[in-house]
Amino acid sequence: MEMISQNKCFGGQQAVYKHTSAVCGVDMTFAVYLPPQAKQESVPVLWYLSGLTCTHENAMTKAGLQEYASKHGIALVFPDTSPRGDGVADDDAYDLGVGAGFYVNATQDPWKKNFQMYDYVVKELRSVLQGAFPICECHGITGHSMGGHGALTIALRNPSLFKSVSAFSPIVNPTRSDWGRKQLSAYLGDDEALWAEYDATILLRERGWHGDILIDQGADDQFIDLLRPEAFAEAAAAKRQPSTLRMHAGYDHSYFFVASFAAEHVEWHARRLKASKRQGRSTNE
Amino acid sequence: MEMISQNKCFGGQQAVYKHTSAVCGVDMTFAVYLPPQAKQESVPVLWYLSGLTCTHENAMTKAGLQEYASKHGIALVFPDTSPRGDGVADDDAYDLGVGAGFYVNATQDPWKKNFQMYDYVVKELRSVLQGAFPICECHGITGHSMGGHGALTIALRNPSLFKSVSAFSPIVNPTRSDWGRKQLSAYLGDDEALWAEYDATILLRERGWHGDILIDQGADDQFIDLLRPEAFAEAAAAKRQPSTLRMHAGYDHSYFFVASFAAEHVEWHARRLKASKRQGRSTNE
Numbered sequence: 001m002e003m004i005s006q007n008k009c010f011g012g013q014q015a016v017y018k019h020t021s022a023v024c025g026v027d028m029t030f031a032v033y034l035p036p037q038a039k040q041e042s043v044p045v046l047w048y049l050s051g052l053t054c055t056h057e058n059a060m061t062k063a064g065l066q067e068y069a070s071k072h073g074i075a076l077v078f079p080d081t082s083p084r085g086d087g088v089a090d091d092d093a094y095d096l097g098v099g100a101g102f103y104v105n106a107t108q109d110p111w112k113k114n115f116q117m118y119d120y121v122v123k124e125l126r127s128v129l130q131g132a133f134p135i136c137e138c139h140g141i142t143g144h145s146m147g148g149h150g151a152l153t154i155a156l157r158n159p160s161l162f163k164s165v166s167a168f169s170p171i172v173n174p175t176r177s178d179w180g181r182k183q184l185s186a187y188l189g190d191d192e193a194l195w196a197e198y199d200a201t202i203l204l205r206e207r208g209w210h211g212d213i214l215i216d217q218g219a220d221d222q223f224i225d226l227l228r229p230e231a232f233a234e235a236a237a238a239k240r241q242p243s244t245l246r247m248h249a250g251y252d253h254s255y256f257f258v259a260s261f262a263a264e265h266v267e268w269h270a271r272r273l274k275a276s277k278r279q280g281r282s283t284n285e
Numbered sequence: 286m287e288m289i290s291q292n293k294c295f296g297g298q299q300a301v302y303k304h305t306s307a308v309c310g311v312d313m314t315f316a317v318y319l320p321p322q323a324k325q326e327s328v329p330v331l332w333y334l335s336g337l338t339c340t341h342e343n344a345m346t347k348a349g350l351q352e353y354a355s356k357h358g359i360a361l362v363f364p365d366t367s368p369r370g371d372g373v374a375d376d377d378a379y380d381l382g383v384g385a386g387f388y389v390n391a392t393q394d395p396w397k398k399n400f401q402m403y404d405y406v407v408k409e410l411r412s413v414l415q416g417a418f419p420i421c422e423c424h425g426i427t428g429h430s431m432g433g434h435g436a437l438t439i440a441l442r443n444p445s446l447f448k449s450v451s452a453f454s455p456i457v458n459p460t461r462s463d464w465g466r467k468q469l470s471a472y473l474g475d476d477e478a479l480w481a482e483y484d485a486t487i488l489l490r491e492r493g494w495h496g497d498i499l500i501d502q503g504a505d506d507q508f509i510d511l512l513r514p515e516a517f518a519e520a521a522a523a524k525r526q527p528s529t530l531r532m533h534a535g536y537d538h539s540y541f542f543v544a545s546f547a548a549e550h551v552e553w554h555a556r557r558l559k560a561s562k563r564q565g566r567s568t569n570e
Binding site: 212217219220224229230231232233234235236237238240241242243244245246247248249 | 534
């Protein structure tokens with residue numbers, strides 16, 4: 001693991017690393033923010049999964065999460081959105097291939113060689129982080145757009161690994177959307193039954209979630225028809241799923257929206273992760 | 286108008302009045318809370334409509350709204366849930382007739398003579414309040430269960446009269462629920478097309494709302510299947526309606542739930558009503 005950069009930020013350290021991913025078969029870049037509290041103790045960690053066309057960098061520089069992570073004493077991790085570099089398959093469209101991993105394990109050529117983003121996040125990077133940084137086993141996950149899809153689906157499928165989940169403007173029903181059908185078909189093949197594991201609305205309906213879920217959405221989001229918030233809203237209410245679903249007048253799909261509600265998401269996770277950490281500690285005592 | 290009782294409460298006055306309702310054809314009781322600020326200036330007012338079996342009294346004594354109304358400087362009004370007394374039609378069931386007005390204008394016998402709760406709230410009591418108390422024309426409305434249904438339907442049909450709306454555990458889709466079909470049939474007759482004017486989900490879908498909407502719901506509400514929050518959640522998201530819909534783990538249908546979130550509802554309304562009052566004032570200047 002090689003450090004690419006490090007900058008002091010809100011009393012803590014914002015760093016970027018490169019490592020060789022066995023799962024994706026290429027070097028992958030990710031960013032970690034450690035709050036000042038991490039000098040004294042292991043801290044909970046909040047994953048932030050980014051959207052289409054993004055790298056680890058967009059949220060790190062534009063979402064403004066570090067201020068609140070510092071205040072609440074939690075770490076942040078920003079993975080990349082796909083493998084990239086020489087030999088990695090790509091497509092001319094911005095929404096397939098590089099920058100558009102959709103957090104799935106591809107089973108189809110030419111994608112399956114490198115596009116294993118689900119396992120990369122859930123298994124490999126998680127393990128790397130746990131060994132390298134002063135973080136405890138209290139993980140929360142959030143994300144934006146395609147990354148909101150990643151956060152919800154990964155959490156719903158791994159309730160023992162993730163204690164809290166939220167999302168900004170997530171793609172919540174990709175099996176019924178042009179942001180989803182094309183990619184799931186390319187990565188997983190034509191058997192739509194296999195797509196269900198990557199659809200937050202279907203997963204919620206079938207499995208529920210052990211905690212509560214926070215989702216913020218801009219009412220003037222230019223991509224809202226592709227996100228299908230109505231499908232998740234109906235499923236959450238029908239499931240009696242503890243949740244807070246907010247539709248905000250005037251906000252669009254940009255990072256200006258994410259930044260506007262970053263404080264509340266970090267606080268939401270921090271409260272739940274710290275409660276989980278306390279509970280773990282008292283169980284051990 | 287006769288004052289029945291008056292008690293000092295959080296620096297203001299909680300009073301109960303009786304007046305003769307021309308619309309309902311009987312004497313009606315209602316309660317008004319005036320915050321201390323009402324001694325100096327006209328204040329915004331938040332209506333609270335109660336649920337099945339309630340009178341003006343339940344929320345007045347159990348919801349704990351006065352503390353926050355005092356803090357934010359807004360008045361509260363608690364109407365009764367139906368006409369009652371000698372000569373008023375009733376039914377053996379708790380959910381029809383006295384205590385179960387559903388905030389409709391009945392067109393069918395034996396109800397139509399007295400059960401005109403929609404007009405009573407929207408026209409008559411509103412006019413009575415405006416003439417008798419130091420309140421400005423900034424009205425918000427909330428309610429619980431059948432009263433949440435009343436609040437949502439009355440606001441959605443009268444966007445110029447109400448600046449803000451929220452609800453606790455509302456009946457949101459009575460045309461598809463046993464808390465609704467029986468009553469709408471009795472009060473309005475069998476033509477279901479006429480029921481749509483009293484269904485918040487249908488009204489929202491057709492008309493939208495000029496502001497944002499706050500709804501809190503208990504996930505362990507024993508009546509939740511009758512409330513149908515999934516119908517309103519789907520409609521709100523599909524409409525891209527600015528809204529905050531919260532499903533709270535562990536809470537039931539009782540006033541212990543209402544009281545737990547009373548502070549947030551009063552603050553929600555106070556912010557919007559005061560902004561509306563400021564805007565009105567600057568328009569007049």
